[in-house]
Amino acid sequence: MKKLGILFIISAPSGTGKSSLIKSFIEKEKSLKMNISISFTTRDIRPQEKNGIDYNFISKKKFKSMIYKKEFLEYAKVFNNYYGTSLKNINRLLSKGKNVFLDIDWQGAQQIKKKIPYSKSIFLLPPSKKELFFRLKKRNQDNKKVILNRMKNFSTEIKHYLEYDYLLINDNFDRALSNLKFIVSACKLSIYYQSIKYKNLIKNLLKK
Numbered sequence: 399m400k401k402l403g404i405l406f407i408i409s410a411p412s413g414t415g416k417s418s419l420i421k422s423f424i425e426k427e428k429s430l431k432m433n434i435s436i437s438f439t440t441r442d443i444r445p446q447e448k449n450g451i452d453y454n455f456i457s458k459k460k461f462k463s464m465i466y467k468k469e470f471l472e473y474a475k476v477f478n479n480y481y482g483t484s485l486k487n488i489n490r491l492l493s494k495g496k497n498v499f500l501d502i503d504w505q506g507a508q509q510i511k512k513k514i515p516y517s518k519s520i521f522l523l524p525p526s527k528k529e530l531f532f533r534l535k536k537r538n539q540d541n542k543k544v545i546l547n548r549m550k551n552f553s554t555e556i557k558h559y560l561e562y563d564y565l566l567i568n569d570n571f572d573r574a575l576s577n578l579k580f581i582v583s584a585c586k587l588s589i590y591y592q593s594i595k596y597k598n599l600i601k602n603l604l605k606k
């Protein structure tokens with residue numbers, strides 16, 4: 399059996415609950431052996447965040463040198479900061495057969511879909527604008543100006559939902575979690591992955 403992991407891109411307007419959904423999923427669904435890619439960013443670290451766990455926090459200078467050295471699978475400028483996914487890290491995980499969640503924006507999703515067409519993408523929506531604003535405020539991680547900026551970006555991000563393979567609504571956390579499980583499980587059984595995984599078995603079955 400050949401090892402090949404699947405990339406799951408998850409995008410959502412800020413405050414939709416994407417990070418909590420991914421974290422809960424990884425903890426609850428251990429048998430699905432999901433991993434999360436830790437991005438590089440130039441944004442300031444928030445009080446409860448840890449370097450190397452939530453993000454790899456780096457300077458703009460270092461980020462630009464990584465772009466120059468082609469060390470990113472994708473990168474984008476989001477809310478005036480740079481964010482990027484390490485190419486080396488993703489290749490290492492996928493070649494070990496690990497399935498990986500990428501918590502990235504629509505710009506990064508577009509770049510990855512071009513480079514890795516068989517990756518799967520999921521767009522997560524909040525139940526309403528009001529609820530999103532409430533969640534952003536409750537999160538209490540950003541100042542009012544940053545929250546308003548994120549709300550302004552909401553419609554830009556949301557316009558891209560049709561570019562994704564799946565759409566989830568986070569109106570009920572447990573339901574979103576179980577729907578995510580359906581998606582991941584179905585993708586693992588898709589013809590693309592199954593035919594690579596069981597290449598030898600299929601070859602033997604087809605032998606005359």
Ligand code: 5GP
Pocket residue numbers: 409410411412437438441472473474476481482483501502503504505506507
């Ligand atoms: P935050 O600053 O709230 O952690 O993230 C802001 C946005 O940047 C989120 O929509 C998140 O998905 C996106 N983001 C995080 N990491 C990456 C990345 O590596 N690449 C891209 N393109 N977007 C990212």
